[in-house]
Amino acid sequence: MPRASGTKQSILDAALELASLHGITGTTMEDVAVRAGVAKGSVYYNFSSKAKLFEQLLLDGVGALAQTLREARGGRSGTAALSAMVNAMLKAISGNQPLAKLIAAEIFRTDRSWQIPLQLVRREALAELVAVIRQAHPQRRDAELVAGTIFGAVLVGGIEWLVFSPDRSLTEVADSVMFTLSGQLTG
16 A cells, blocks of 8 residues: 655654554544644644544555555465465564554454444455465355454464564564464364
8 A cells, every 4th residue: 555645644653653652542633743743733634533543544554464465365375375475464564563553452443433444454454365265165154254363363473473572583473373373283
């Protein structure tokens, strides 16, 4: 997804930074204006409300993850596709830990005004995983649930890595995720 330019991007960056430190509830539009180095009126000019600001931030972030998964899948199928997608998503998470934390905190909330548009973009991101699952296991009727489980595992596993095991390499983390997804822990 293309980045916004100028003032709008400064506001989005400031909002993300503040939300990663204080949560959305603890972030005010005035705080965002100060952090972005703009007048409070500029924040409201670009985003009519705090809800619209964070909706845009989350939609852009999940939309970028959807694009990352699409590109990683490419023409691959099965384990090769899943591995490429896991690696790409972990790389994206490591490149923007504040956004990953915000998505993890907000994706399952049901009391936010942005929940419906966020779920639509989430579904777009999961569609790539669903396609891989259906291709490998056409008899499965729960491909969406499996895809959501994989998405959540990679998202939370990536945050776990960056917060508690930052000394691990992306390859080690991707291998751990793939090990977990392979079912090696069962039976």
